[in-house]
Amino acid sequence: MFYNQGYAGGGAAARRYAAVHSGSRTEGATPHALVRILFDELLLALDAAALAERNGDRMKVSDKQARAMSILFALESSLDFDKGGDVATGLAQIYREARRLLLVGAKERSAEPVDQARAIVAEIAEAWNQIG
Numbered sequence: 001m002f003y004n005q006g007y008a009g010g011g012a013a014a015r016r017y018a019a020v021h022s023g024s025r026t027e028g029a030t031p032h033a034l035v036r037i038l039f040d041e042l043l044l045a046l047d048a049a050a051l052a053e054r055n056g057d058r059m060k061v062s063d064k065q066a067r068a069m070s071i072l073f074a075l076e077s078s079l080d081f082d083k084g085g086d087v088a089t090g091l092a093q094i095y096r097e098a099r100r101l102l103l104v105g106a107k108e109r110s111a112e113p114v115d116q117a118r119a120i121v122a123e124i125a126e127a128w129n130q131i132g
Contacts, residue, residue: 032132035078039125042071046118049102053111065102065114072099094120 029037049064076095079088098117105113 032128035075036125036128038071038075039121039128042068042075042121043118043125045071046114046121049105050111050114050118053105053109053114061106065106068102068117069099072102091124094124 045064045068049061049068052058052060052064072095076092079092081088081092084091098121101113101117105111105117
C-alpha cells in the first residue's frame with residue numbers, strides 16, 4: 001500500500017512481495033491492528049530515510065520521507081478529537097512534530113532530526129502495542 005514501484009530486477013520483486021505481504025496483513029485486521037501496521041510501516045520508513053541520508057542517497061531519502069509523511073498524515077487524520085479529547089490532541093501534536101523534524105532533516109540534509117522523529121514515534125508505537 002505504501003510501496004514504490006521502482007527499479008527492475010530483484011529489488012522490484014522484493015517490493016512486490018512486500019506489497020502483497022502488507023496487503024495480506026491488512027485484510028480482516030481490526031482497527032487497532034491497522035494502526036499497529038501503520039506504526040510498523042512508519043518506523044521502517046523513518047529508519048530507511050535516516051540510513052539513506054547517512055549514505056547520501058537523495059532519491060531514496062526523498063522517497064522514504066514522503067512515505068513517512070503520508071503515514072503521519074494518515075495517523076493524524078484517523079484521530080477522533082470528539083472521543084479522544086486531550087489524548088487525540090496530544091497525538092496530533094506529536095505527529096506534527098515528527099513531520100516538522102522530517103522537514104528539518106530534509107532541509108539540513110541531516111539524519112539526526114529523522115532519528116528524533118523516529119524516537120518520538122517509537123514511544124507512541126510501543127504504547128500502542130502495549131494496549132493490545
